[in-house]
Amino acid sequence: xxxxxxxxxxxxxxxxxxxxxxxxxxxxxxxxxxxxxxxxxxxxxxxxxxxxxxxxxxxxxxxxxxxxxxxxxxxxxxxxxxxxxxxxxxxxxxxxxxxxxxxxxxxxxxxxxxxxxxxxxxxxxxxxxxxxxxxxxxxxxxxxxxxxxxxxxxxxxxxxxxxxxxxxxxxxxxxxxxxxxxxxxxxxxxxxxxxxxxxxxxxxxxxxxxxxxxxxxxxxxxxxxxxxxxxxxxxxxxxxxxxxxxxxxxxxxxxxxxxxxxxxxxxxxxxxxxxxxxxxxxxxxxxxxxxxxxxxxxxxxxxxxxxxxxxxxxxxxxxxxxxxxxxxxxxxxxxxxxxxxxxxxxxxxxxxxxxxxxxxxxxxxxxxxxxxxxxxxxxxxxxxxxxxxxxxxx
Amino acid sequence: xxxxxxxxxxxxxxxxxxxxxxxxxxxxxxxxxxxxxxxxxxxxxxxxxxxxxxxxxxxxxxxxxxxxxxxxxxxxxxxxxxxxxxxxxxxxxxxxxxxxxxxxxxxxxxxxxxxxxxxxxxxxxxxxxxxxxxxxxxxxxxxxxxxxxxxxxxxxxxxxxxxxxxxxxxxxxxxxxxxxxxxxxxxxxxxxxxxxxxxxxxxxxxxxxxxxxxxxxxxxxxxxxxxxxxxxxxxxxxxxxxxxxxxxxxxxxxxxxxxxxxxxxxxxxxxxxxxxxxxxxxxxxxxxxxxxxxxxxxxxxxxxxxxxxxxxxxxxxxxxxxxxxxxxxxxxxxxxxxxxxxxxxxxxxxxxxxxxxxxxxxxxxxxxxxxxxxxxxxxxxxxxxxxxxxxxxx
Numbered sequence: 001x002x003x004x005x006x007x008x009x010x011x012x013x014x015x016x017x018x019x020x021x022x023x024x025x026x027x028x029x030x031x032x033x034x035x036x037x038x039x040x041x042x043x044x045x046x047x048x049x050x051x052x053x054x055x056x057x058x059x060x061x062x063x064x065x066x067x068x069x070x071x072x073x074x075x076x077x078x079x080x081x082x083x084x085x086x087x088x089x090x091x092x093x094x095x096x097x098x099x100x101x102x103x104x105x106x107x108x109x110x111x112x113x114x115x116x117x118x119x120x121x122x123x124x125x126x127x128x129x130x131x132x133x134x135x136x137x138x139x140x141x142x143x144x145x146x147x148x149x150x151x152x153x154x155x156x157x158x159x160x161x162x163x164x165x166x167x168x169x170x171x172x173x174x175x176x177x178x179x180x181x182x183x184x185x186x187x188x189x190x191x192x193x194x195x196x197x198x199x200x201x202x203x204x205x206x207x208x209x210x211x212x213x214x215x216x217x218x219x220x221x222x223x224x225x226x227x228x229x230x231x232x233x234x235x236x237x238x239x240x241x242x243x244x245x246x247x248x249x250x251x252x253x254x255x256x257x258x259x260x261x262x263x264x265x266x267x268x269x270x271x272x273x274x275x276x277x278x279x280x281x282x283x284x285x286x287x288x289x290x291x292x293x294x295x296x297x298x299x300x301x302x303x304x305x306x307x308x309x310x311x312x313x314x315x316x317x318x319x320x321x322x323x324x325x326x327x328x329x330x331x332x333x334x335x336x337x338x339x340x341x342x343x344x345x346x347x348x349x350x351x352x353x354x355x356x357x358x359x360x361x362x363x364x365x366x367x368x369x370x371x372x373x374x375x376x377x378x379x380x381x382x383x384x385x386x387x388x389x390x391x392x393x394x
Numbered sequence: 395x396x397x398x399x400x401x402x403x404x405x406x407x408x409x410x411x412x413x414x415x416x417x418x419x420x421x422x423x424x425x426x427x428x429x430x431x432x433x434x435x436x437x438x439x440x441x442x443x444x445x446x447x448x449x450x451x452x453x454x455x456x457x458x459x460x461x462x463x464x465x466x467x468x469x470x471x472x473x474x475x476x477x478x479x480x481x482x483x484x485x486x487x488x489x490x491x492x493x494x495x496x497x498x499x500x501x502x503x504x505x506x507x508x509x510x511x512x513x514x515x516x517x518x519x520x521x522x523x524x525x526x527x528x529x530x531x532x533x534x535x536x537x538x539x540x541x542x543x544x545x546x547x548x549x550x551x552x553x554x555x556x557x558x559x560x561x562x563x564x565x566x567x568x569x570x571x572x573x574x575x576x577x578x579x580x581x582x583x584x585x586x587x588x589x590x591x592x593x594x595x596x597x598x599x600x601x602x603x604x605x606x607x608x609x610x611x612x613x614x615x616x617x618x619x620x621x622x623x624x625x626x627x628x629x630x631x632x633x634x635x636x637x638x639x640x641x642x643x644x645x646x647x648x649x650x651x652x653x654x655x656x657x658x659x660x661x662x663x664x665x666x667x668x669x670x671x672x673x674x675x676x677x678x679x680x681x682x683x684x685x686x687x688x689x690x691x692x693x694x695x696x697x698x699x700x701x702x703x704x705x706x707x708x709x710x711x712x713x714x715x716x717x718x719x720x721x722x723x724x725x726x727x728x729x730x731x732x733x734x735x736x737x738x739x740x741x742x743x744x745x746x747x748x749x750x751x752x753x754x755x756x757x758x759x760x761x762x763x764x765x766x767x768x769x770x771x772x773x774x775x776x777x778x779x780x781x782x783x784x785x786x787x788x
Contacts, residue, residue, distance in 0.1 A: 012671035030713060043709050047716045052704050063601045064671070065700035069609060071720035111704045118706065185675075189580050191778075207457045215463060223774050225619035271688050277406035277458070281579075282781035283774055288688065294665050306459035310446050310505045312512065315437050319424060322441045326465040380617050380677055384585075387676035 012064065014391055016106030021088035032082065034090065034108070042112040049092060050077050052111075053101035073097070125355070126161045127250045133339045138165040142180065142348070152183060153389040156382060159229065163352035164246060166341075170233060170348045177233045177373050180348060185381035188227050190220060191281045198232070198372040200365065205278050207306050211239075211365065216247055216332040216357035217304035219376075222276035222283040226302060227376030230353040234343035238368020245359040246339045246351060249301030252331045253290050256324075257298075263324035268292055270321045273309035274302070284309060289328065300354045305329065332357055343372065354379070406458065408785055410500030415482035426476065428484065428502070436506040443486060444471050446505075447495035467491070519749070520555045521644045527733045532559040536574065536742070546577060547783040550776060553623065557746035558640060560735075564627060564742045571627045571767050574742060579775035582621050584614060585675045592626070592766040594759065599672050601700050605633075605759065610641050610726040610751035611698035613770075616670035616677040620696060621770030624747040628737035632762020639753040640733045640745060643695030646725045647684050650718075651692075657718035662686055664715045667703035668696070678703060683722065694748045699723065726751055737766065748773070 024035040031045040051070045053059075058068035073096050081093035088105035128136070138158035145152045145167065158165050170176055177195055181187050187194045192206075201209040208214060220226050232244070256264040268290040276283045291300035313321060331337065343349060351358065353376065363370055418429040425439040445464045447453075452462035467490050475487035482499035503511075522530070532552035538545045539561065552559050564570055571589055575581050581588045586600075595603040602608060614620050626638070650658040662684040670677040685694035707715060725731065737743060745752065747770065757764055 012669070013673065013676075014671070031709075045709075045712045045716075048705060048712055051716075060601070060604075060606065062604050062606065063598045063700075065601045066702065067601075067606070067700065069699050069723060070716065071723045075717065075720065111706070113706055113709065113712075115708070118708070185585075186583050189583060191579075204457045207454070207459045207461075210454075210456050212454065212456065212461070224772070269688060275406070277408070279407065280782060281778045282407075282785070283778050284781075285774070294663060294682065305463050306457075306461065308460065311442060312505070312507055312515075314509070314512070315425075315439075315507065318439045318442055318507075322439075322445070322464065323469065326469065329463060329465045378618070380679070384675045384677050387678070388674060391676070 014387075016104060016110050018088065018104075018106040018109075020109060021105055022084050022090060022108070025082050025084065025090070027079070027082065030076075032079070036109065040109075040112070040114075040116070042109070042114055042117070044108070044112075046077055046079065047075070049079075049101060049103070050094060050099075052103075053099070054103070054107075055099075055101060057099075058101075123160075125163065125250055127254060128162065128248045128339075129251055129337050130335065130339050133162070133164065133246075133248070136162070137339075138162055140165060140167050142167050142170045146180075146183065149389055150393060153386065153393060156184070156386050156389065159350060159352070160382060160386065163248065163250070163355040165350050167348040167350065169346055172235045172345045174235060174373060177231055177348070177375055180233075181231055181375050181377050184229070184377050184385045186377075188376040188378050190223070190227065190376065191278070191283070195373055195375045198374055199370060206276075211363050213362040214358075214360050215305055215329075216245065216359040217306070218249070218302055218357060219304070219353050220276070220283075221274040221287075221302040221304050222285050222307055224285050224287075225378070226300070226354045228352060228354060228379035229350055229377045229382055230358070231348060231350050231375050231377070232343070232358075233348045233373045234345050234371075235373060236345060236369045236371040237343055239363040239365050239370035240367045241361045242363030242370050243340055243342045243361045244349065245361070246341065247332050247337045247357045247359075249303075249355050249357050250298055251337055252328060252357075253298040253301065255331060256328065260324075260327055262320065263327045264290070266317070266320045266324035267328060268298070270313055270317050272302075272321070272325070273312055274304065274307050275309035276307055286312070289325070301357065302354070303328070303357065352379070408781075410498060410504050412482065412498075412500040412503075414503060415499055416478050416484060416502070419476050419478065419484070421473070421476065424470075426473070430503065434503075434506070434508075434510070436503070436508055436511070438502070438506075440471055440473065441469070443473075443495060443497070444488060444493075446497075447493070448497070448501075449493075449495060451493075452495075517554075519557065519644055521648060522556065522642045522733075523645055523731050524729065524733050527556070527558065527640075527642070530556070531733075532556055534559060534561050536561050536564045540574075540577065543783055544787060547780065547787060550578070550780050550783065553744060553746070554776060554780065557642065557644070557749040559744050561742040561744065563740055566629045566739045568629060568767060571625055571742070571769055574627075575625055575769050575771050578623070578771050578779045580771075582770040582772050584617070584621065584770065585672070585677070589767055589769045592768055593764060600670075605757050607756040608752075608754050609699055609723075610639065610753040611700070612643070612696055612751060613698070613747050614670070614677075615668040615681075615696040615698050616679050616701055618679050618681075619772070620694070620748045622746060622748060622773035623744055623771045623776055624752070625742060625744050625769050625771070626737070626752075627742045627767045628739050628765075629767060630739055630763045630765040631737055633757040633759050633764035634761045635755045636757030636764050637734055637736045637755045638743065639755070640735065641726050641731045641751045641753075643697075643749050643751050644692055645731055646722060646751075647692040647695065649725060650722065654718075654721055656714065657721045658684070660711070660714045660718035661722060662692070664707055664711050666696075666715070666719070667706055668698065668701050669703035670701055680706070683719070695751065696748070697722070697751065746773070 020038040079092040090103040414432040473486040484497040
């Protein structure tokens with residue numbers, strides 16, 4: 001069947017395949033019920049339908065943005081006439097202002113908010129432990145994802161779903177990282193710059209720039225929005241030690257939720273303080289270790305022991321948060337969750353810094369050098385790029 | 395009395411004035427109680443004290459970051475010896491590992507987590523309506539804040555507390571904005587670039603770049619982290635119309651919380667969808683209109699009617715969210731909340747984009763041109779800069 005690309009019909013640039021057609025409308029007091037020819041039933045509220053009218057009076061062709069505002073019609077707006085037109089368009093004539101709205105069936109079905117439709121649309125991460133990721137680690141060749149948009153989309157979906165992927169054969173030329181990151185979008189700037197060098201430096205302003213062991217952590221928990229994707233590109237790794245360790249923070253969160261629910265509650269509701277205090281900057285942020293969305297799913301993990309400020313909570317929450325925090329740290333040390341990887345020159349490890357905790361063993365420079373370059377790209381950019389690639393490929 | 399700057403004594407670069415001294419320690423089962431010579435009493439838990447030990451074994455001098463981890467001592471760690479040393483330092487000898495911790499009295503008092511101390515530390519915004527801000531709008535001269543760190547600190551604290559300030563006499567040279575923003579930190583990049591030109595453009599990809607009226611909104615609600623400070627620098631404004639309108643979103647939120655608590659609950663718990671769909675980017679984010687911190691304070695408002703996607707909620711939440719959303723929009727239109735200002739060339743309006751809604755009237759270019767430049771700097775950067783200036787001035 002048809003795929004519509006008419007802008008006056010469907011807002012935006014996405015296409016909405018028509019796989020099923022509405023066959024019957026039943027009017028209720030606040031909403032209508034649409035029966036589709038595959039047996040599915042959708043409820044659409046009148047306010048919702050009026051709000052989403054795609055006509056050129058409601059959505060200006062100048063910028064494709066809505067100029068209509070829903071508070072400019074009565075709360076109890078209703079259709080006085082309803083029909084299903086040719087090609088399955090739902091047409092409503094409103095009892096206010098003589099307005100008429102026509103809805104494309106593909107658009108309408110893909111925005112159905114029935115329990116079933118919402119469940120089908122729900123994104124689920126692929127949560128891993130050591131065994132799982134050892135078998136399933138997504139690995140890509142850089143030339144492939146650079147030249148082939150389908151491969152790039154595969155990579156980025158893995159990046160979104162596993163929160164980790166390894167890219168091989170990236171030229172060991174400083175700065176090449178920017179080229180890879182720009183496949184997605186611009187690089188997120190921080191006080192460490194855009195591309196940062198991870199090597200032992202005199203006057204280090206963070207433990208990352210020493211040869212010390214780094215315990216499992218997320219980067220920049222001291223910022224309100226922790227950077228999303230972290231890129232670590234290995235240029236040189238002849239030092240003894242310095243292995244990378246990665247743990248899926250979502251796995252630890254779900255483990256706690258299942259077996260230690262009080263600890264899970266403390267870590268998702270009592271804020272902890274994170275400080276990064278330097279000579280010219282002084283970043284601090286306060287948030288729970290686990291951020292949940294409105295449906296209770298864990299969407300973020302925030303943790304770096306070496307960047308914590310003093311806990312600042314009511315007295316009765318001090319022992320519970322320490323118990324929970326200790327349990328969390330102990331679990332990150334459990335080998336069943338830890339994926340070890342020794343970066344080789346040309347390897348680029350990309351992981352969701354707000355989900356996957358990373359660590360490195362201490363290293364010794366007597367045997368040779370160790371030089372990584374890193375940068376960040378935010379989740380917004382990853383998801384936008386996925387949508388653009390999907391739009392082109394669909 | 396002394397102000398300590400010894401790094402081995404107090405972590406970080408801040409100084410902690412000693413205005414009162416501890417005079418007595420009483421040991422409990424999980425915590426100790428410290429009596430101060432001004433009559434205040436602090437409770438500090440043993441785990442908290444051990445966690446915050448400032449010695450060089452626990453905090454590496456290499457990067458001033460903590461290498462000690464609290465799960466490496468027993469949960470029931472206790473002091474076997476406690477004393478108050480000369481200059482009021484609290485000294486604890488632990489029952490584990492022979493470790494000794496010494497605490498600076500100024501640091502300790504300023505991290506007391508009693509109800510009273512926490513209330514005194516709590517930041518409160520100055521919430522305004524039209525009448526209040528008409529009288530109290532913070533206005534600064536650019537040369538003053540550029541040359542005088544005390545004036546700059548005043549400005550930035552007003553920026554934090556009122557969420558709005560006007561800077562006068564900024565040269566009407568394109569790009570000067572960057573110089574002002576860099577007083578604070580780097581500019582937040584988005585898909586609109588770093589510095590963006592607000593003027594009517596052919597092929598506008600947002601309503602901002604047309605001559606259309608813009609209803610009250612926050613910028614980029616389609617990003618997970620909406621930009622914090624928004625800078626709008628007026629280079630030219632000879633067009634008819636185009637007045638700026640500003641509303642304190644925190645005021646609307648508190649009004650709703652007080653008079654329409656169901657609407658407040660819906661807007662702070664049911665997520666709405668925000669889309670910015672363009673040819674090469676497709677940003678979408680889903681979040682409630684009001685974000686609350688763990689104490690229930692409103693910390694963010696997210697709203698642009700012209701950037702909303704279809705509401706995607708369980709059926710029973712559709713009518714409540716529309717009722718609440720309509721009420722919110724109606725309140726933003728109430729003149730008692732609206733501050734009008736017509737930007738003059740050389741004016742730079744800076745406001746917290748996550749709090750202060752902004753709008754502009756439609757304009758007509760027959761009478762002359764209208765050209766603003768804008769950019770964003772995040773809240774993290776503002777707060778960091780305030781801390782650095784306070785450190786230097788204290």
